[in-house]
Amino acid sequence: MSQATGAAVDVEGVRKSFGRISALREVSLRVNPGEAVVIAGRSGSGKSTLLSLIGGLDQPEAGRILIDGRPIWRDRHPARARREVVGFVFQRHLLLETLSAAANVEVPLLGAGVHRRERHRRALQLLEEVGLADRAEHLPSELSGGERQRVAVARALANRPRLLLADEPTGALDSATSERVLDLLFALREELGMTMLVVSYDPAVGARADRTVTLIDGQLRAAAQPSNRPALCAS
Amino acid sequence: MLTIVATNLLRSRARTVFTAGGIAVGVATIVALLSFTQGLKDTAAGFVHLGGSDLGVFQANVSDPTASLLPEAMVGQLAAHPGVARATPLMLLVEGIRSDSSAIVFGAAPSGFFTGSLVVTAGSAARAAEQEALVGDRLAAQLHLRPGGVLAVKGRPYRIAGVYHSGILFEDSGAVLALAQAQRLSGHPGEETDVVVQLAPGTRAADAAASIERGFPGTQAITDPQQALRAGANGTLISKAILVIVVIALLVGAISVANTMAMSIMERRGELGLLSTVGWSPVRVASLILGEGIAVSMLGAALGLFVGVIGGSLLVGALGVSAYVSPSITAWGLGRALLVGVAIGVLGGIYPAWCVTRMTPLKALAGT
Numbered sequence: 261m262s263q264a265t266g267a268a269v270d271v272e273g274v275r276k277s278f279g280r281i282s283a284l285r286e287v288s289l290r291v292n293p294g295e296a297v298v299i300a301g302r303s304g305s306g307k308s309t310l311l312s313l314i315g316g317l318d319q320p321e322a323g324r325i326l327i328d329g330r331p332i333w334r335d336r337h338p339a340r341a342r343r344e345v346v347g348f349v350f351q352r353h354l355l356l357e358t359l360s361a362a363a364n365v366e367v368p369l370l371g372a373g374v375h376r377r378e379r380h381r382r383a384l385q386l387l388e389e390v391g392l393a394d395r396a397e398h399l400p401s402e403l404s405g406g407e408r409q410r411v412a413v414a415r416a417l418a419n420r421p422r423l424l425l426a427d428e429p430t431g432a433l434d435s436a437t438s439e440r441v442l443d444l445l446f447a448l449r450e451e452l453g454m455t456m457l458v459v460s461y462d463p464a465v466g467a468r469a470d471r472t473v474t475l476i477d478g479q480l481r482a483a484a485q486p487s488n489r490p491a492l493c494a495s
Numbered sequence: 496m497l498t499i500v501a502t503n504l505l506r507s508r509a510r511t512v513f514t515a516g517g518i519a520v521g522v523a524t525i526v527a528l529l530s531f532t533q534g535l536k537d538t539a540a541g542f543v544h545l546g547g548s549d550l551g552v553f554q555a556n557v558s559d560p561t562a563s564l565l566p567e568a569m570v571g572q573l574a575a576h577p578g579v580a581r582a583t584p585l586m587l588l589v590e591g592i593r594s595d596s597s598a599i600v601f602g603a604a605p606s607g608f609f610t611g612s613l614v615v616t617a618g619s620a621a622r623a624a625e626q627e628a629l630v631g632d633r634l635a636a637q638l639h640l641r642p643g644g645v646l647a648v649k650g651r652p653y654r655i656a657g658v659y660h661s662g663i664l665f666e667d668s669g670a671v672l673a674l675a676q677a678q679r680l681s682g683h684p685g686e687e688t689d690v691v692v693q694l695a696p697g698t699r700a701a702d703a704a705a706s707i708e709r710g711f712p713g714t715q716a717i718t719d720p721q722q723a724l725r726a727g728a729n730g731t732l733i734s735k736a737i738l739v740i741v742v743i744a745l746l747v748g749a750i751s752v753a754n755t756m757a758m759s760i761m762e763r764r765g766e767l768g769l770l771s772t773v774g775w776s777p778v779r780v781a782s783l784i785l786g787e788g789i790a791v792s793m794l795g796a797a798l799g800l801f802v803g804v805i806g807g808s809l810l811v812g813a814l815g816v817s818a819y820v821s822p823s824i825t826a827w828g829l830g831r832a833l834l835v836g837v838a839i840g841v842l843g844g845i846y847p848a849w850c851v852t853r854m855t856p857l858k859a860l861a862g863t
Contacts, residue, residue: 317772318857343774354769354860358502370496371775419774 266294266455267422274323301475347421351431353408386414406437518795521744526803533823546609548691578698583607584687586677602677618642618657628653631667752843768859781848788844796836
């Protein structure tokens with residue numbers, strides 16, 4: 261797989277509320293290209309909301325989010341940015357139940373207009389990367405929880421993203437499977453040089469990241485926690 | 496994309512089948528009605544050219560051409576009209592034969608060209624002075640009639656002198672009496688329903704019709720099938736009713752598809768949100784929804800075409816008009832029904848597709 265270059269993320273004074281509840285209050289964050297950052301915090305602290313805004317799944321009420329210096333909401337629909345720059349992994353795998361593992365991995369490529377043969381070739385290659393080459397034609401219902409999540413990781417990497425956003429990617433897995441998925445995510449990040457933002461309250465995830473930021477009641481209180489790992493900047 | 500459309504439709508098989516079934520009913524209705532209308536046109540063509548005539552003269556502004564009444568004295572005047580070669584009176588009796596209420600009994604002058612055009616295939620020509628009738632070969636086959644038998648017309652027995660063939664559905668599915676007999680049965684002695692006219696060579700039917708209508712105020716000269724269909728209020732009513740039913744079928748089909756697709760979207764919000772999350776543009780996601788709508792409509796339309804062809808015959812049978820209306824399926828008729836099927840899919844899919852473009856991925860994902 262070709263080496264990607266991580267994207268820089270700048271969150272500047274972002275606010276977001278749902279009704280009367282303020283989910284994010286003047287949040288600012290800089291993530292360097294290739295850096296792996298864990299967003300920690302209690303349930304309801306705004307972690308997932310922040311990740312969604314960074315990925316262009318929703319629009320902030322105030323402030324702005326820049327990917328490589330360009331506002332992700334510069335277009336009416338940031339689908340293009342999601343297609344070209346961002347890969348998502350969620351707590352639940354969100355695979356399409358009627359499609360095989362390979363077809364699920366092909367879905368983002370279909371959205372990008374990649375030719376059928378190339379789509380299939382790339383899907384098989386990615387499934388091999390995540391150790392599921394022999395499960396390509398299996399339906400999600402025929403896979404274990406860990407395998408489904410690995411298919412979801414392969415799908416997130418399909419468009420060769422420079423920014424991987426993972427929202428509690430091991431939250432629904434047992435500890436042994438969690439370890440394997442985390443090994444996979446961080447290994448791929450090392451290999452591809454992607455920037456990675458992971459929402460997790462699991463200290464084991466934080467220990468693998470370059471740094472951890474903590475959200476408390478929608479505010480980024482603990483800005484940075486020195487990590488025992490150097491930031492990986494692919495340049 | 497086609498794979499996803501197909502798997503989504505297969506995933507909710509019952510819903511797909513019921514939606515396609517609803518559309519099939521709409522399309523089948525359209526096909527059946529169009530084939531019925533085409534059959535009416537074909538029949539009307541025969542009605543216009545009874546006895547090999549070029550045009551028929553009827554009383555104007557009647558509810559139905561068969562309700563027309565003209566004075567017998569007009570026949571001679573019409574025969575003398577410029578451009579007219581021959582004219583002969585006809586008295587039409589509808590529902591005169593109880594065993595086949597759709598058969599028409601023609602009262603015709605024995606010496607007129609109408610009677611002369613009948614080819615007697617069994618028995619002999621009827622004698623005007625006697626209580627005798629000729630029966631068309633289709634009616635004879637249907638009611639198992641033969642020369643020497645008896646045909647009851649308006650409750651009166653007539654001896655069957657012979658069986659004829661004319662090549663015109665109306666005539667071959669009916670019977671012929673002497674004009675005087677028919678006038679007596681109808682209670683209108685000295686009158687006829689219409690006068691059929693053969694034109695002199697080189698005379699244009701439209702010109703002659705206009706000239707006759709000017710020369711005989713209160714009459715209508717019918718020269719083509721469309722005109723025959725429009726001639727009476729009943730014909731106009733049928734044409735308009737069919738149009739209304741076609742429009743209703745289209746609307747019901749479109750609403751059915753829209754309803755199904757909207758429900759499908761509500762159930763699949765998470766899935767659609769995921770597609771958007773992985774970079775599908777709103778237009779592409781909307782295309783998927785629209786594609787599903789069109790696919791289910793095409794499925795319904797295909798089924799509807801098949802059912803409609805059978806339904807056309809059933810409709811004619813149910814209305815008891817099989818003797819003089821034969822459903823006619825044309826390629827254009829089938830094409831129109833198929834177009835309606837596609838239109839149902841597009842119309843029904845537009846609103847749900849538009850809804851999809853309005854959803855933010857986050858809200859959609861919240862539906863998982």
